[in-house]
Amino acid sequence: IMNKGPSKISEEVKEDVVDDNVSQTSGTLWGAMALIIGSTIGAGILALPDITQDAGFVPSTTGLVGVWAFLVGQALLLAEVNINLMEIQAEEEEEEATSSSSSSSDTILTLRTMAEKTLGKGVGKAATGIYLSLSYCLLVAYLTKVGEIFSFASDGKLHSGTMVDVFALGSLGMFIFGGPMFVDKLNQGLTAVLVALFMSILALGMAHTNLDVLFGGDSVQSFQAVGPAIPIMFLSLVYHDLIPLICSYLGGDRKRTQQALVFGSLVPLAMFISWEAVTLSFFKEYNASGIHSAVYTSGHIDPVNLMISASGSPLIGSLVQGFSFVAIATSFLGTIMGVSETIRSEASEFDTDDEQKMGDDVLRNLGLTATLIPPLLFTTSGDPKAFIQVLSVAGGYGMTLLYGIFPPLMAWKLRETMKAPKYAVPGGNLMLGSLLSIGISLGIYRVLQDAL
Numbered sequence: 132i133m134n135k136g137p138s139k140i141s142e143e144v145k146e147d148v149v150d151d152n153v154s155q156t157s158g159t160l161w162g163a164m165a166l167i168i169g170s171t172i173g174a175g176i177l178a179l180p181d182i183t184q185d186a187g188f189v190p191s192t193t194g195l196v197g198v199w200a201f202l203v204g205q206a207l208l209l210a211e212v213n214i215n216l217m218e219i220q221a222e223e224e225e226e227e228a229t230s231s232s233s234s235s236s237d238t239i240l241t242l243r244t245m246a247e248k249t250l251g252k253g254v255g256k257a258a259t260g261i262y263l264s265l266s267y268c269l270l271v272a273y274l275t276k277v278g279e280i281f282s283f284a285s286d287g288k289l290h291s292g293t294m295v296d297v298f299a300l301g302s303l304g305m306f307i308f309g310g311p312m313f314v315d316k317l318n319q320g321l322t323a324v325l326v327a328l329f330m331s332i333l334a335l336g337m338a339h340t341n342l343d344v345l346f347g348g349d350s351v352q353s354f355q356a357v358g359p360a361i362p363i364m365f366l367s368l369v370y371h372d373l374i375p376l377i378c379s380y381l382g383g384d385r386k387r388t389q390q391a392l393v394f395g396s397l398v399p400l401a402m403f404i405s406w407e408a409v410t411l412s413f414f415k416e417y418n419a420s421g422i423h424s425a426v427y428t429s430g431h432i433d434p435v436n437l438m439i440s441a442s443g444s445p446l447i448g449s450l451v452q453g454f455s456f457v458a459i460a461t462s463f464l465g466t467i468m469g470v471s472e473t474i475r476s477e478a479s480e481f482d483t484d485d486e487q488k489m490g491d492d493v494l495r496n497l498g499l500t501a502t503l504i505p506p507l508l509f510t511t512s513g514d515p516k517a518f519i520q521v522l523s524v525a526g527g528y529g530m531t532l533l534y535g536i537f538p539p540l541m542a543w544k545l546r547e548t549m550k551a552p553k554y555a556v557p558g559g560n561l562m563l564g565s566l567l568s569i570g571i572s573l574g575i576y577r578v579l580q581d582a583l
Contacts, residue, residue, distance in 0.1 A: 158380035160387050164395035166377060167370045169322055171399035172329060174273055174462040175367030177455055178522050179403065180410035180434035182363045186356035188345040188411050192404050194357040198364040199400045201535075204566050206371055206392045207556045208538040212245050212545055213378040214385060215552050239379045242372070242533070249541040249548075258533065259473065265529025266470045270506035272521035273463040274299060278510070280456050283436060299507045302467065306499050314464060321461050328454040329402065335447055336409030336438075344415045345408060351415070362526030362577060367403060370396060371534045372469075385554050410434045467502055474498035527577035535570030539563045 183191035217240060240248075242262075247255030277298045278291030306314055374392070381387045414434035435455060439448045475491075475498035543563050546552055556562065 158382065160381075160391055163377045163381055163387070163391035164398070166373055166380075167391065167395035168398050169326070170373055170465075171368065171370050171396070172325060172402065172458070173367075173465075174269075174276065174459050175363060175522065175526075176403060176406060177276065177435055177458055178363045179360070179367060179407060180414065182360040182523075183357070183407065184411065184414055184432070184434055185351070185353060186360060187352040188407060189352050190354040190357045191360060191407055191411070193354070194360060195364055195368070195400060195403055195407070198361060199368055199396060201566070201569055202365070202368055202371070203393055203396060204556075204562070205534050205538045205570075206374060206396070207389060208542040208563070208566065209242075209245070209371055209374045209534075210378055210385075210388050210392060211552070211554055211556050212249060212538070212541045213240055213375050214383045214388065214554050215545055215549065216240050216245060216248055217378065217383050218553060219549075239375050241375055242537075245375070245541055246537060249544045250537075254537075258537065259477065261529055261532050263470060263473060265525050265533070266466050267506055268521050268525040268529065269466050270463070270470075270502070271510055272525065273459050273466070274506055274510040275521065276459050277456075277463075280452075280459065283439070284452060295510055296507070299503055302463065303499060303503050306467065306471070307496055311468065311495075314468065318461055318464050318468075321457055321464075325454065325457045325461055328450055328457060329406075332447065332450050332454060333402070333405050333409060335444070335450070336413070337405065340408050340412040342412075344412050358576065359523070359580065361573065362523045362531075364526075365530055365535075365573075366522055366526035368396065368399065369530055369534055370399075371538075410438060413438055467499070470502040471495065471498040474501050527580075528574070531570060531574045531577070535573055536567065539567035539570070543567075 179191075183194075186194070220240070243255045243258050246258045274295050278295040281289045281294035282291040305317075309317075377391055378388055381391065411434065414432070414437055435451060438451045439455075475494045478494050478498065479491075542556070543560070546555060558565075
């Protein structure tokens with residue numbers, strides 16, 4: 132259910148995954164890896180240089196690698212639960228089948244379904260509630276960043292609040308009048324542009340990266356300063372909402388699923404480390420005096436904005452500015468699609484009166500309205516730190532619960548129920564306990580950080 136990137140998967144792909152009952156192993160390993168790579172590059176990457184500037188390149192890289200390893204472990208557990216439940220469901224359907232052509236009408240087992248089948252319906256409902264709360268936080272962060280981008284690009288001539296309203300209401304109209312297929316095609320195109328811009332920035336930026344600034348004796352290297360950046364790293368590297376789709380896409384193939392999750396997530400990790408090298412090198416090397424006034428707000432410096440205004444290259448500045456907006460746009464559209472569909476699905480359970488049934492189109496439009504209006508009302512414009520703060524809350528609480536605590540609990544419960552599951556991630560209870568302890572520790576750390 133979590134949607135940081137599922138929007139970047141075409142509806143046609145989803146239909147192929149669900150409807151291909153004859154050969155469910157037709158999905159390719161590269162196809163599964165591409166889903167992870169395409170969904171991971173998003174708004175979180177814009178916040179990384181800002182939140183890690185006090186830590187330095189080596190500590191922030193160490194943090195990214197550590198978070199990546201932790202999330203790979205959680206991803207493998209989610210895949211274990213999903214594949215085992217797929218096999219249980221297939222066996223149950225085979226027993227109940229009245230004809231040889233019977234097959235599951237919904238081969239994609241969502242996170243909510245996984246939580247309900249392992250931890251109970253109450254936890255499944257809670258997972259949906261956490262997801263919606265998390266998504267609303269993300270939408271507020273994205274809208275805040277949109278206002279900042281337009282204000283910065285226009286040198287303050289465009290009011291951030293006005294541009295937020297235009298962007299949000301324009302998106303709502305596009306969804307309602309253009310339809311989900313139009314938005315999906317648009318999002319695919321924007322994702323291609325996003326990747327192209329990102330690779331162009333890295334290609335140009337790496338040529339000017341000063342390694343002495345990143346690794347030299349005078350460079351700032353503070354492992355203590357990595358702590359506040361962990362939630363943003365968590366948010367940036369999460370792709371776990373795609374795992375149910377990937378398991379179905381690969382037909383429950385255990386080996387290829389493991390390969391896709393590990394190698395598919397390694398590519399974004401390498402890209403993020405390269406992005407950190409480029410932005411932090413420029414930030415550390417550049418003399419802060421005389422830069423664009425919009426970079427400073429109450430003494431705050433954003434390395435990404437610094438690259439836009441003071442790189443000395445109009446091309447790099449334009450590429451970074453374009454990348455920033457497209458990254459927000461794709462993440463924003465993706466989250467809207469996920470939240471509105473979740474709200475529509477939940478509302479349809481109560482729309483059972485045949486005489487007064489609202490219909491799917493009405494439910495979809497109500498879901499879209501309920502998705503966009505609350506974050507629009509709560510958006511804080513004009514504070515550059517608001518984007519970081521809201522993303523930090525989302526990563527520190529919502530994603531830690533969904534993808535740092537739930538997976539070990541679901542895997543443990545399913546192993547206890549099945550006694551001898553056909554597929555289990557190596558490490559036994561020690562691995563489950565370790566991942567669960569780390570997830571809980573991250574949550575407690577965030578609580579203490581906010582309390583103090």
